Amino acid sequence: MILRVYLACVILLISETLFAQKGDPQMQYQLSFPQAKGHYVEVTVRIDQQDTTKTTLVLPVWTPGYYKILDNPAHIIDFKVQASKGVAIDWKKTSKNKWTITHPKETELEVAYRVYANRTSVAESNVKDSRAFLANTDIFMFPEGQKEAPISVTFQLPETWEHIATGLEKINQTTFYAASADVLYDSPFYLGNQKMIEFQQLGKEFTLAIATPEGLDEQQFVADLREIILRTTDLMQHIPFEEYAFIMMEPGGGGLEHANSQAVFTYGSFDFKTDSDYKAFLNFITHEYFHLYNVKALRPIELGPFDYSKENYTTMLWVAEGFTVYYEYLIMRDADLITEEDMLQYLSSHFQAIENKEGKEHMSLERSSYDVWNHFLNNDAVSDATTISYYHKGPIIGLLLDLAIRHESENEKSLDDVMRAMYKTYFREQQRGYTEEEFWETVAQMAGKPLDELRHYVETTETPDYEKYLSYGALELDLTENDDPSTERVERAYQLKRKTPENKLQEEISKALFRNYF
Numbered sequence: 079m080i081l082r083v084y085l086a087c088v089i090l091l092i093s094e095t096l097f098a099q100k101g102d103p104q105m106q107y108q109l110s111f112p113q114a115k116g117h118y119v120e121v122t123v124r125i126d127q128q129d130t131t132k133t134t135l136v137l138p139v140w141t142p143g144y145y146k147i148l149d150n151p152a153h154i155i156d157f158k159v160q161a162s163k164g165v166a167i168d169w170k171k172t173s174k175n176k177w178t179i180t181h182p183k184e185t186e187l188e189v190a191y192r193v194y195a196n197r198t199s200v201a202e203s204n205v206k207d208s209r210a211f212l213a214n215t216d217i218f219m220f221p222e223g224q225k226e227a228p229i230s231v232t233f234q235l236p237e238t239w240e241h242i243a244t245g246l247e248k249i250n251q252t253t254f255y256a257a258s259a260d261v262l263y264d265s266p267f268y269l270g271n272q273k274m275i276e277f278q279q280l281g282k283e284f285t286l287a288i289a290t291p292e293g294l295d296e297q298q299f300v301a302d303l304r305e306i307i308l309r310t311t312d313l314m315q316h317i318p319f320e321e322y323a324f325i326m327m328e329p330g331g332g333g334l335e336h337a338n339s340q341a342v343f344t345y346g347s348f349d350f351k352t353d354s355d356y357k358a359f360l361n362f363i364t365h366e367y368f369h370l371y372n373v374k375a376l377r378p379i380e381l382g383p384f385d386y387s388k389e390n391y392t393t394m395l396w397v398a399e400g401f402t403v404y405y406e407y408l409i410m411r412d413a414d415l416i417t418e419e420d421m422l423q424y425l426s427s428h429f430q431a432i433e434n435k436e437g438k439e440h441m442s443l444e445r446s447s448y449d450v451w452n453h454f455l456n457n458d459a460v461s462d463a464t465t466i467s468y469y470h471k472g473p474i475i476g477l478l479l480d481l482a483i484r485h486e487s488e489n490e491k492s493l494d495d496v497m498r499a500m501y502k503t504y505f506r507e508q509q510r511g512y513t514e515e516e517f518w519e520t521v522a523q524m525a526g527k528p529l530d531e532l533r534h535y536v537e538t539t540e541t542p543d544y545e546k547y548l549s550y551g552a553l554e555l556d557l558t559e560n561d562d563p564s565t566e567r568v569e570r571a572y573q574l575k576r577k578t579p580e581n582k583l584q585e586e587i588s589k590a591l592f593r594n595y596f
């Protein structure tokens with residue numbers, strides 16, 4: 079039809095203009111799903127002319143944010159290479175995640191392969207007849223040494239799939255553009271018939287994609303998300319994106335943060351049974367949203383640029399993850415979505431999870447970060463006895479640091495100032511990650527002196543002087559013993575409680591901490 083041809087031309091022109099401004103995509107991917115029911119993705123990629131005679135394609139073995147080596151290459155099958163003009167092309171595997179292609183110079187390559195995508199985590203793709211979640215790190219390869227090359231991705235969707243949700247820049251209805259492999263790997267896709275809701279906030283575009291929207295009170299939920307976005311922006315005083323996508327999938331466990339999107343599993347329904355279930359879900363969304371500042375934009379120096387072929391070690395996940403847990407509560411409290419009592423309960427749960435387990439005697443917080451590659455998501459008796467989680471001790475140290483900075487600075491400064499200053503210096507001005515020393519220097523700057531004792535608690539297994547630090551904010555721990563005879567270790571309540579402030583400073587710190595401004 080004429081109209082269609084005309085539209086196609088317009089789209090082509092727009093695409094060409096956009097590509098010309100950004101740099102042509104040097105890899106053009108096409109994805110289709112003729113065997114979605116069997117969990118397959120068909121991939122073809124055209125790679126621009128090469129000025130070498132060898133091209134090695136690399137498939138990541140992990141996804142940033144999910145600190146575990148995965149067997150992604152095991153799911154690649156039917157790998158083939160062709161070149162234009164009938165030139166014969168040889169290839170061989172040169173390591174577990176690398177395919178090396180030998181070819182004449184200046185040859186445009188066309189590579190095809192299939193991916194069996196039937197795993198279920200936020201870091202692994204899953205395809206079925208009704209929809210596809212693409213984690214991208216287990217689908218797309220990049221030429222070794224050319225991670226910075228622009229990439230385009232075009233989908234041929236099954237007829238019954240209507241929508242594509244992603245944080246990636248859209249060129250037309252089915253084509254997306256990534257300025258580099260890093261950008262592509264940080265922008266998962268959800269393809270199918272999910273409910274799509276769009277809204278604007280603070281001049282930015284937000285997309286909400288919900289796979290199982292039953293029971294959704296759209297107005298209330300969007301209003302709550304708006305409040306979370308507003309309070310987070312107040313805290314960090316900047317928004318590092320133009321568009322953001324909330325991808326909310328089927329029931330399952332976990333969520334993953336991305337530069338301008340998040341992909342999370344849900345309860346499978348928005349008909350929350352209790353108020354506390356709804357609050358827990360909002361906390362979770364807030365966590366992934368705050369990550370776009372803490373771990374994406376502002377990040378430990380070891381976390382980006384990434385080596386996708388092996389472990390990327392850092393001792394700072396207690397800041398990147400632990401503080402993100404702590405800020406869930408502060409942002410949710412600031413948005414008035416949880417009460418002060420809720421905040422005390424959430425914080426108490428972390429003291430209980432650390433102090434009632436043997437693992438605290440064997441693993442420091444710093445070690446729990448570095449060794450995450452050994453114990454990520456392990457949750458059994460042995461891991462309880464031998465390890466700790468930065469998801470628990472991280473927010474505790476966040477709270478103690480916040481209290482100490484407020485105490486030392488007469489409540490003029492707080493952990494918020496540390497986060498803002500680091501974000502400004504290392505992300506906005508220097509566009510790099512921060513080192514451990516730079517983190518502690520920023521803390522010292524805000525507190526007016528180094529907080530060496532707290533650093534010692536991060537680097538060793540010594541139990542922090544909770545009484546001292548908590549008293550700065552008129553708080554204390556209830557240490558009542560749990561007399562359950564079935565537990566071998568003495569367990570205590572570790573319930574965080576308010577106590578009467580002893581002076582004006584404690585009262586002010588307590589009010590500021592609980593965002594109790596009135």
Ligand SMILES: [Zn+2]
Nearest residue numbers: 365369399402
């Ligand atoms: Zn997290």
